Amino acid sequence: MSDRPVTLTTSGPPETVLDAEPDALLQALDAAMDQPEADRRAAVAAVVATQPRFLDGWARLGQLGRDPMERYAAFRVGYHRGLDRLRANGWRGSGYVRWAHPENRGFLRALHGLSVTAGAIGEDDEAERCALFLKQLDPTWPPADLD
Template structure:
C-alpha cells in the first residue's frame, strides 16, 4: 500500500501525489544548486543523484545543467522513466492528474517538460508531441504555470 493514495472525486480524474524525498536529500540538492560555479554545481548535483538515484528532481536539475543536448536528453529520459515507476508505485494507473501544485510532483513534471524540449532540439518531433500532450493531460494548467 502507498502512503499517498490516488484520490478519486466526482469532479474529474483521479489525482496522484508522489511520496516526498527524504529531507536530507532535499537539503543536499538545495545546497548543490547553490554552488556558484556551473561545472562545480553540475558535479554537486551529480553527487546528489549518485547518492539518491530515485530522486526525480535531482535528475531533472542535472538535465538542466547538462553540457550538451544529448546529455540533457539522457538525464531527462532517466528521470521520466524513474518517474513513471514512482507514479505506478503511488497508485497511478496511466491516467489522471499529477499536479504541479504538489511539490512532490515537480521533479517528474520538470523532467517530462525537459524531455519534451530536448526531444524537439534533437529532432525527435513525434516524442516532443507525445510529451507535450502527456504533460497537459497530467497538468492541464501547465502552460499558465510559472514552473521555473
C-alpha cells in the same frame, strides 16, 4: 445497448501525488544548486549518485547537461524513474499529476525537459507526445513558476 447503469462522478479523474523526498536529500540538492556554476553539475550529479531514484535530481541534472544528448539522457531517466514512482503511488496510467503538489515537480520538470530536448534534437514526435502528456497530467500546464 447494455442495461447496466452508467455511474458518473463529479470528482473527475483521479489525482496522484508522489511520496515526499527526504528533507536531507532536498537540502543536499539545494546546496548543490547553490554551488558556483562551474561546480554545479558535478555537485548535483553527486547528490543523484546517492539516491538514483531522486526525480528532481535527474531533472536538475538534465537542466545542467553539457550538451543536448546529455540533457536528453538525464531527462529521460527522470521521466522513466518517475513513471515507476507514479505506479508505486497508485497511478494507473491516467489521471492528474499536478504541478501544484511540490512532490510531483521533479517528475513534471523531467517530462518537460524531455519534451523540450527531444524537440531540440529533432525527435519531434517525442516532443509532441511529451507536451500532450504534460497537458493531460496537469491541464493548467505550463505553470507560471516553472524553472
